[in-house]
Amino acid sequence: MRRDLLRILGLWRSRRTWLVAGLAAGILSALAGLALLVLAGEVIAGAVAGGAPGILPVAGLGLAGLLWLRAVMLFRPVARYLERLITHEATFRALADMRVWFFRRLAARLPAGLGLRQAGDLLGRLVADVESLDGLYLRVLVPAAASLSVVVAMAAVVGAMDPTPAALLALPLAAALGLPLLLAPAAVRSGEAVARAQGSLRHAVVEPLTGLEDTLAANGEARAAARVAAEGAALAAAQRNLSRQAAWGGAAGSLLTQAALLASLAWALAAGPDGLGAGLMAVFLSIAAAEALGLMPRAGAALAAAAAGARRLFEAADAPEPVPDPPGPAMPPAGHALKMVGVHFAWAPDRPAVFEGLDLQVPEGARVALLGPSGTGKSTLAALLLKFAAPQAGRITLGGVDIASLPAAELRRRVAWLTQDARLFDDTIAANLRLAAPDAPDADLWRALDRAQIGELVRSLPEGLETMCGEAGLRFSGGQARRLALARTLLSPAAVLILDEPAAGLDADTERAFLQTLDEATAGRSVILILHHLTGVERPTRILRLAGGRAIPAAG
Numbered sequence: 155m156r157r158d159l160l161r162i163l164g165l166w167r168s169r170r171t172w173l174v175a176g177l178a179a180g181i182l183s184a185l186a187g188l189a190l191l192v193l194a195g196e197v198i199a200g201a202v203a204g205g206a207p208g209i210l211p212v213a214g215l216g217l218a219g220l221l222w223l224r225a226v227m228l229f230r231p232v233a234r235y236l237e238r239l240i241t242h243e244a245t246f247r248a249l250a251d252m253r254v255w256f257f258r259r260l261a262a263r264l265p266a267g268l269g270l271r272q273a274g275d276l277l278g279r280l281v282a283d284v285e286s287l288d289g290l291y292l293r294v295l296v297p298a299a300a301s302l303s304v305v306v307a308m309a310a311v312v313g314a315m316d317p318t319p320a321a322l323l324a325l326p327l328a329a330a331l332g333l334p335l336l337l338a339p340a341a342v343r344s345g346e347a348v349a350r351a352q353g354s355l356r357h358a359v360v361e362p363l364t365g366l367e368d369t370l371a372a373n374g375e376a377r378a379a380a381r382v383a384a385e386g387a388a389l390a391a392a393q394r395n396l397s398r399q400a401a402w403g404g405a406a407g408s409l410l411t412q413a414a415l416l417a418s419l420a421w422a423l424a425a426g427p428d429g430l431g432a433g434l435m436a437v438f439l440s441i442a443a444a445e446a447l448g449l450m451p452r453a454g455a456a457l458a459a460a461a462a463g464a465r466r467l468f469e470a471a472d473a474p475e476p477v478p479d480p481p482g483p484a485m486p487p488a489g490h491a492l493k494m495v496g497v498h499f500a501w502a503p504d505r506p507a508v509f510e511g512l513d514l515q516v517p518e519g520a521r522v523a524l525l526g527p528s529g530t531g532k533s534t535l536a537a538l539l540l541k542f543a544a545p546q547a548g549r550i551t552l553g554g555v556d557i558a559s560l561p562a563a564e565l566r567r568r569v570a571w572l573t574q575d576a577r578l579f580d581d582t583i584a585a586n587l588r589l590a591a592p593d594a595p596d597a598d599l600w601r602a603l604d605r606a607q608i609g610e611l612v613r614s615l616p617e618g619l620e621t622m623c624g625e626a627g628l629r630f631s632g633g634q635a636r637r638l639a640l641a642r643t644l645l646s647p648a649a650v651l652i653l654d655e656p657a658a659g660l661d662a663d664t665e666r667a668f669l670q671t672l673d674e675a676t677a678g679r680s681v682i683l684i685l686h687h688l689t690g691v692e693r694p695t696r697i698l699r700l701a702g703g704r705a706i707p708a709a710g
């Protein structure tokens with residue numbers, strides 16, 4: 155737990171100015187609260203004890219005490235306002251950084267392996283677990299720093315007091331301060347159980363919803379609803395457990411601070427006129443302490459939630475990267491001829507090998523048709539060329555440079571892939587296309603759309619390029635969405651295009667028309683066409699068939 159939380163603080167390093175300023179504002183605000191009550195206690199105790207001199211070494215304030223009291227009363231709300239402002243700003247900035255950090259770590263790990271993880275659970279980690287970290291700062295560090303400063307300041311005041319009321323005050327307060335640490339381990343376990351249950355519930359909701367048509371068509375609605383209900387009940391039980399622990403902690407905390415208050419009051423009354431001043435001061439101090447320490451039991455629960463969140467985040471973020479980037483700068487490739495030599499690859503040690511000594515050459519400007527029955531590794535080959543996975547043996551070179559020594563971003567600038575189930579995102583057509591070329595002018599977008607045989611349709615839409623595609627491109631039919639995704643790949647400036655079934659979802663005439671214009675659309679670039687069958691109009695420079703983990707030349 156401690157290591158995870160320290161690592162989180164390390165990740166927030168770049169925001170340290172804001173974070174430290176927030177802590178300082180919290181301490182200032184808490185000390186102002188203490189000063190307010192001490193001064194009030196001093197003035198009243200002084201008056202009760204027959205006027206100046208008062209009880210404390212700072213005593214004898216008399217009228218000056220009242221003036222100080224007024225100044226502190228005005229300063230305190232300002233300090234509180236600043237504390238809220240700065241601590242929340244610091245948290246927003248730190249959490250925004252965390253989200254980007256976590257997203258990048260996931261993106262590097264998702265293509266191979268993490269993809270099999272539950273989407274709802276990952277979403278939960280990205281949103282809820284990151285959010286739980288705000289408690290680490292707002293509800294643990296800031297209150298702890300404020301409470302500690304109050305405790306230190308109080309120790310100075312209590313040290314100057316009569317030992318008996320000082321002890322009556324100090325003992326229960328020390329116990330209240332130690333309470334959260336005592337409760338934390340059990341709270342961490344309950345916090346983790348809640349986070350796990352939230353992940354399962356999100357998964358139970360997201361999965362049937364993302365495939366809603368299939369869920370309904372299979373009459374699976376009732377089963378999906380029952381699963382949501384069961385996961386919801388499990389979450390409620392875990393939350394109930396955590397709330398019960400927080401409630402016990404809160405109750406024990408207030409009991410201890412109130413014990414300090416009552417003990418001081420009892421002593422003040424029992425001590426008679428001589429001890430009344432000191433007793434009253436002890437009462438005011440215990441009120442100040444209750445205010446400062448009252449947040450600590452909640453801090454224990456927040457610490458638990460943050461620790462559970464941090465653990466879940468690092469668990470996903472620290473999954474081994476399938477293909478880590480090379481450490482140093484790479485030699486840029488000279489050209490874009492692709493070569494695979496003796497490539498062996500299996501997705502996992504316990505899975506059958508997909509390639510066993512695969513050799514493949516795609517010279518610059520070549521058009522290679524790659525055929526093969528389902529499951530022979532056509533998409534896997536594309537995944538290797540994009541470095542979504544790395545071969546266990548053999549070499550893949552681009553322009554003579556081993557792609558293992560090229561950073562993934564460099565490689566993906568040169569090699570583009572239209573995947574088998576290419577997605578459109580919930581944005582405009584223009585934004586979807588510009589994913590491949592952020593600075594492309596509209597004219598280039600229209601050219602790519604025309605080449606993908608979809609320009610006419612987009613022109614007929616009232617909002618043209620600004621038409622929203624809907625989530626996963628739902629605004630369009632399967633074939634239309636596929637052509638929009640193809641236009642995106644054609645727009646990419648990459649010198650090598652891997653087109654996985656580019657004409658899927660097109661009717662026979664459109665398919666022929668598209669394949670006939672492919673020459674012009676991909677002029678000067680190398681193309682790997684992944685197909686189930688040839689229509690006869692592709693005119694590839696080479697035809698290869700994947701079988702037995704190798705690429706075998708096939709008759710045209």
Ligand SMILES: Nc1ncnc2c1ncn2[C@@H]1O[C@H](COP(=O)(O)OP(=O)(O)OP(=O)(O)O)[C@@H](O)[C@H]1O
Nearest residue numbers: 265266267501508527528529530531532533534535
């Ligand atoms: N990300 C992955 N993780 C684990 N195994 C995978 C992954 N992707 C593919 N595989 C496995 O690798 C093998 C080859 O799959 P691949 O998708 O490359 O075949 P394909 O020739 O493209 O098939 P299709 O024509 O049906 O698209 C299959 O056994 C598949 O289960």
